Amino acid sequence: MTMEHTDAVPGPSTKSSLYALSPHVKKRNAKEARFKAIGIGAILIGLVFLVILVTQIVGNGASAFQQTRIDVELTVSQEEFDSAEKSSLKTSKYRGILENALLVTIQENGIETPFTKGKDIRPLISSGAGNTLRQHLLTHPDQIGEPFKFNVLTNGTVDGYLKGRVSRESIANDKSINEAHLELVDTLKDSGVLRKGFNMGFITGNDTSDLRPEQSGFGQSMLGSLAMMIVVLLVCLPISVGASIYLEEFAPKNKITDFIEVNISNLAAVPSIVFGILALAAFIQFGGGTLGFSALRNSAPLVGGLALSLMTLPTIIIATRASLKAVPGTIREAALGLGASRMQAVFHHILPLAMPGILTGTIIGLAAALGETAPLLMIGMVAFVQMDLDSVSGFFSDPNVGMPAQIYIWATRADGAWYERAWGGIIILLVFLLTMNIIAIILRRRFERRW
Amino acid sequence: MPGLWLVLIVLALAIAGYVIGRQRALQSGGGNSRALHSLPRFYGWNVAIKVLLPAFIWLAVWSLVQTIIVEKTVSGIIPKEEITIGLEGEDLDLALKVIDANHSLRMAEMRRTAEGLNYLIAADLLTEDEAQNLTLDKVDVEKLLKDAGQVVTGEIIAPVLKASQRKLALDKRADIMKSIFIIGVALAFFIYSVLQSHKDYRARNSVEFMILGLLVLMACIAILTTVGIVLSLAFNTVEFFSIYNWTDYLFGTTWSPRSGAGTHQPLGLLPLLWGTLYISIIALVVAVPIGLFAAIYLAEYASPRVRGFVKPALEVLAGIPSIVYGLFALITVGPMLLDIFGNSGIGIMPGARSVMTAGLVMGIMLIPFVSSLSDDIINAVPQYLRDGSYGLGATHSETIKQVILPAALPGIVGAIILAASRAIGETMLVVFGAGAAGKLSGNPFEAMTTVTAKIVSQLTGDADFTQPEVLVAYALGTTLFILTLALNFIAQRIVNKYREQY
Numbered sequence: 001m002t003m004e005h006t007d008a009v010p011g012p013s014t015k016s017s018l019y020a021l022s023p024h025v026k027k028r029n030a031k032e033a034r035f036k037a038i039g040i041g042a043i044l045i046g047l048v049f050l051v052i053l054v055t056q057i058v059g060n061g062a063s064a065f066q067q068t069r070i071d072v073e074l075t076v077s078q079e080e081f082d083s084a085e086k087s088s089l090k091t092s093k094y095r096g097i098l099e100n101a102l103l104v105t106i107q108e109n110g111i112e113t114p115f116t117k118g119k120d121i122r123p124l125i126s127s128g129a130g131n132t133l134r135q136h137l138l139t140h141p142d143q144i145g146e147p148f149k150f151n152v153l154t155n156g157t158v159d160g161y162l163k164g165r166v167s168r169e170s171i172a173n174d175k176s177i178n179e180a181h182l183e184l185v186d187t188l189k190d191s192g193v194l195r196k197g198f199n200m201g202f203i204t205g206n207d208t209s210d211l212r213p214e215q216s217g218f219g220q221s222m223l224g225s226l227a228m229m230i231v232v233l234l235v236c237l238p239i240s241v242g243a244s245i246y247l248e249e250f251a252p253k254n255k256i257t258d259f260i261e262v263n264i265s266n267l268a269a270v271p272s273i274v275f276g277i278l279a280l281a282a283f284i285q286f287g288g289g290t291l292g293f294s295a296l297r298n299s300a301p302l303v304g305g306l307a308l309s310l311m312t313l314p315t316i317i318i319a320t321r322a323s324l325k326a327v328p329g330t331i332r333e334a335a336l337g338l339g340a341s342r343m344q345a346v347f348h349h350i351l352p353l354a355m356p357g358i359l360t361g362t363i364i365g366l367a368a369a370l371g372e373t374a375p376l377l378m379i380g381m382v383a384f385v386q387m388d389l390d391s392v393s394g395f396f397s398d399p400n401v402g403m404p405a406q407i408y409i410w411a412t413r414a415d416g417a418w419y420e421r422a423w424g425g426i427i428i429l430l431v432f433l434l435t436m437n438i439i440a441i442i443l444r445r446r447f448e449r450r451w
Numbered sequence: 452m453p454g455l456w457l458v459l460i461v462l463a464l465a466i467a468g469y470v471i472g473r474q475r476a477l478q479s480g481g482g483n484s485r486a487l488h489s490l491p492r493f494y495g496w497n498v499a500i501k502v503l504l505p506a507f508i509w510l511a512v513w514s515l516v517q518t519i520i521v522e523k524t525v526s527g528i529i530p531k532e533e534i535t536i537g538l539e540g541e542d543l544d545l546a547l548k549v550i551d552a553n554h555s556l557r558m559a560e561m562r563r564t565a566e567g568l569n570y571l572i573a574a575d576l577l578t579e580d581e582a583q584n585l586t587l588d589k590v591d592v593e594k595l596l597k598d599a600g601q602v603v604t605g606e607i608i609a610p611v612l613k614a615s616q617r618k619l620a621l622d623k624r625a626d627i628m629k630s631i632f633i634i635g636v637a638l639a640f641f642i643y644s645v646l647q648s649h650k651d652y653r654a655r656n657s658v659e660f661m662i663l664g665l666l667v668l669m670a671c672i673a674i675l676t677t678v679g680i681v682l683s684l685a686f687n688t689v690e691f692f693s694i695y696n697w698t699d700y701l702f703g704t705t706w707s708p709r710s711g712a713g714t715h716q717p718l719g720l721l722p723l724l725w726g727t728l729y730i731s732i733i734a735l736v737v738a739v740p741i742g743l744f745a746a747i748y749l750a751e752y753a754s755p756r757v758r759g760f761v762k763p764a765l766e767v768l769a770g771i772p773s774i775v776y777g778l779f780a781l782i783t784v785g786p787m788l789l790d791i792f793g794n795s796g797i798g799i800m801p802g803a804r805s806v807m808t809a810g811l812v813m814g815i816m817l818i819p820f821v822s823s824l825s826d827d828i829i830n831a832v833p834q835y836l837r838d839g840s841y842g843l844g845a846t847h848s849e850t851i852k853q854v855i856l857p858a859a860l861p862g863i864v865g866a867i868i869l870a871a872s873r874a875i876g877e878t879m880l881v882v883f884g885a886g887a888a889g890k891l892s893g894n895p896f897e898a899m900t901t902v903t904a905k906i907v908s909q910l911t912g913d914a915d916f917t918q919p920e921v922l923v924a925y926a927l928g929t930t931l932f933i934l935t936l937a938l939n940f941i942a943q944r945i946v947n948k949y950r951e952q953y
Contacts (some may be wrong), residue, residue, distance in 0.1 A: 411777070
């Protein structure tokens with residue numbers, strides 16, 4: 001009796017070897033490959049979004065670090081200075097002086113222009129240039145009556161023209177500037193009188209009224225953010241370390257401890273804007289209004305810092321507890337065995353070992369707080385302020401803006417020149433965030449211990 | 452700055468206490484630290500903490516009480532002059548609120564004036580007597596303050612100036628009393644704890660007990676924050692519902708606040724809630740598949756090198772602030788969608804801001820959130836489940852689909868709910884991407900608005916906190932808080948209840 005093996009094999013009856021895959025297996029393998037491809041696709045989509053975002057940010061914002069300026073040689077006589085200082089429209093007098101000087105410069109360079117009066121080329125220079133000249137002369141009184149070189153900011157539209165944001169078509173409806181001006185700009189650029197240069201004012205300056213985008217800067221908001229970060233660090237680090245030590249090392253297992261833990265994990269999920277409402281109601285309306293603490297007022301970095309602190313606390317507490325937990329129990333037992341008290345075991349042995357982890361968590365928490373906007377809007381940290389640092393208490397309690405709030409303000413002005421500023425601000429903000437995260441990563445790599 | 456001096460004096464006392472306490476304990480043990488109960492430094496700390504703690508607690512309490520009392524005393528000087536005769540019912544309530552609001556504005560002006568005068572005195576521009584005798588008919592106080600670089604926002608009227616002068620005088624007297632009292636407290640505790648410093652005194656236990664107390668206090672900040680949130684939301688929400696019908700808010704289908712329209716304006720929650728949910732759903736539709744598949748690939752297929760590169764890259768996406776995404780939505784994604792679906796294309800998209808714009812970008816923003824949470828959860832599935840599946844002949848993808856995902860499902864569902872809670876609470880992105888008008892529409896290419904965006908728009912600017920269109924922001928905040936808390940709670944319950952016990 002012979003068994004025909006081929007009949008017993010399921011599937012196709014054709015001659016098959018172990019090396020040739022059956023259609024069923026092929027189907028399964030194809031499914032496998034498809035599944036893997038979907039996974040790769042998902043990751044690629046994520047990375048592509050990242051690349052698009054970064055190119056958008058850099059492409060739109062890099063030009064904010066360049067600004068168009070004109071070199072003008074001028075002499076302001078003592079009489080001109082005196083009459084301008086006496087005038088009630090000081091800055092426009094100085095602006096007139098600049099306009100005339102610019103016209104002279106143009107003619108000296110042998111550039112043909114239809115403009116014959118200084119007033120005609122007013123659209124070329126920034127409306128804030130007169131004040132800049134005045135400040136320059138007030139700080140350098142020895143230059144009155146002497147010829148000196150002055151670097152004049154051009155108007156935002158001219159700047160936009162050189163950066164490709166403004167074209168001849170787009171100014172068709174603009175009454176303040178016309179094509180002849182742009183032609184003059186072209187020739188000035190060719191002769192090297194007008195050129196783009198690094199924009200230091202953007203990094204050090206403060207916000208300006210919405211007519212002068214060319215003059216506005218991000219510096220003030222960096223100071224505001226610095227003040228807030230100092231508050232967040234001073235509030236969060238001690239409190240989160242203290243709270244974590246208690247919960248990790250001392251807290252008895254009971255209802256109250258559970259309640260605290262539930263509270264912390266829930267607070268971590270509360271939207272940031274709710275913390276803004278809390279700050280508005282508790283700090284500004286109750287603390288500043290009802291109780292009358294004058295440091296707790298609208299737009300103060302102190303209030304912003306406190307709001308961000310409350311928001312960041314749960315994050316840092318969770319990170320701190322994780323790094324305390326990562327220190328092995330043997331360390332504690334050894335310390336206790338040698339006669340240390342529980343407090344000594346924690347503060348002399350466990351805490352130092354957990355410190356790198358705690359610092360990493362704190363830096364990452366600070367970075368998150370630095371980019372947060374919504375709570376700042378709630379407490380009115382969108383103040384229009386001049387750069388002014390006269391006292392430490394003023395640094396924390398005078399109205400100010402934060403970096404993300406400044407970006408918000410610029411973005412809401414809804415104009416190409418302001419969008420450019422907003423993206424430029426984003427670049428600076430991201431540089432800070434990136435630096436903080438890199439520091440955190442280095443800390444973690446350098447001091448991380450595997451037990 | 453007398454406040455600073457007071458703190459410095461107390462600090463100096465504490466430092467002196469540390470040295471003296473330590474010394475005294477050592478002396479009582481005959482200079483031999485072994486004869487003491489605790490290490491010598493604990494005796495020092497015992498004195499220092501006992502000087503600092505009560506002094507600072509009293510300082511805080513005193514300052515609080517002093518501000519309240521001075522405000523109360525002074526507020527009588529500023530009259531509530533508005534006339535309410537002939538008003539009844541709702542109108543009377545509203546009028547009283549307006550009077551209160553005006554009064555508190557004047558109080559704020561009074562505080563600023565007092566501060567300004569204080570500054571002038573500190574800068575030697577005025578003597579104290581001159582400041583007390585300033586009158587409006589002789590001196591232009593506003594100009595005086597402005598010239599000194601002080602903030603003057605309103606008009607300084609005579610009662611405001613008088614009240615601020617009274618506040619200065621009261622504060623000055625109270626500050627002297629405060630200084631004497633605080634230094635007295637510090638001295639009393641100094642003497643008491645120095646006398647304690649004897650070799651048999653259990654200084655370590657005492658110090659550790661006080662530190663433990665401090666730690667407990669810090670742990671309670673979390674509870675305090677929650678209480679603060681609940682109170683600040685509750686007070687104003689109750690205030691809102693006292694002037695506005697709660698059914699109109701909860702079930703109203705139109706949202707169009709007008710300033711000054713009083714209680715008869717449509718402030719319906721439903722359009723905002725609909726916008727919020729619509730955007731969140733689109734965001735989840737984008738983020739969940741991409742994030743989940745990215746997590747599966749990273750956890751199951753990727754080599755350590757790929758993982759080491761992709762994971763941080765995705766985390767960068769998570770670390771970018773939401774305002775950047777907002778601008779990205781407004782300037783890049785919105786116009787791009789408008790090209791395709793706008794009037795030049797299909798013609799169903801009226802403007803760059805839309806539910807789709809905000810939803811898509813929010814989806815991108817949530818990808819790393821979903822993927823990193825899911826990644827952790829998939830990694831937590833034990834290896835022997837995989838090995839068992841391979842042993843039975845399953846392919847890699849079959850193992851993932853039929854073994855790993857079911858095991859990880861509760862965690863993944865939890866992660867998705869957390870992502871939803873994130874999406875609902877997101878603010879800056881929708882402020883820029885979603886639009887400003889509340890609308891109940893099914894077309895995802897129309898502009899709608901969300902709860903968070905409206906909280907921002909109702910509370911920023913010159914908000915008058917007596918008007919329903921401003922107070923509604925607190926009701927919206929409460930709604931948002933309850934919604935996110937509930938989602939968080941559900942996520943935790945699902946994870947805890949259905950978690951596989953390996």
